Amino acid sequence: MFKQFKEFAMRGNVVDMAVGIIIGAAFGTIVASFVADVLMPPIGLLLGRVDFANLFLVLKQGTMPSPYASLAAAKQAGAVTLNVGVFINTIINFIIIAFSIFLVIRQMNKLKNTAEAPAAAPTTKECPFCYSAIPLKASRCPHCTSQLPAGK
Numbered sequence: 001m002f003k004q005f006k007e008f009a010m011r012g013n014v015v016d017m018a019v020g021i022i023i024g025a026a027f028g029t030i031v032a033s034f035v036a037d038v039l040m041p042p043i044g045l046l047l048g049r050v051d052f053a054n055l056f057l058v059l060k061q062g063t064m065p066s067p068y069a070s071l072a073a074a075k076q077a078g079a080v081t082l083n084v085g086v087f088i089n090t091i092i093n094f095i096i097i098a099f100s101i102f103l104v105i106r107q108m109n110k111l112k113n114t115a116e117a118p119a120a121a122p123t124t125k126e127c128p129f130c131y132s133a134i135p136l137k138a139s140r141c142p143h144c145t146s147q148l149p150a151g152k
Helices: 002-009 012-046 071-076 084-115
Strands: 057-060 080-082 124-126 133-135
Touching: 012 084, 071 080
Parallel strands: none
Antiparallel strands: 057 080, 124 133
16 A cells, blocks of 8 residues: 555656645745735835734724734734734735736746647648649659649
8 A cells, every 4th residue: 555655646746746835835925924024014104004914803802901902912802803904915915926826827838839849841742633642742643643733
């Protein structure tokens, strides 16, 4: 059983998929950090010092009365919150990752299309009398000896 699993796991597609998943997870972490640490702070500053990570609505008070200074303080107090800022960050993460994947797939399709060789020019034609394949320059069919019309 272990031998069969090893054969399955060592197939090219499985290994490629595993590498893709690992790189994708790492890329997702980088994009999440970019959004939370680089992109959203300037946007929040432009929108009046809004910290998107702590942008939330209290649906139900916790053990301590509101207002809560941060999302972590609200969760610690046991409040039920609607985490709008975290959701916005997640949407931006998704858009960046989806756009990146779109660019990669688009580039792969371009490479695949250019890798395909164009069809070679035909070197034979069909005899209109016996339907055998004959050279393009032939003026008489070698199979049925018919005189071929000029230009055909």
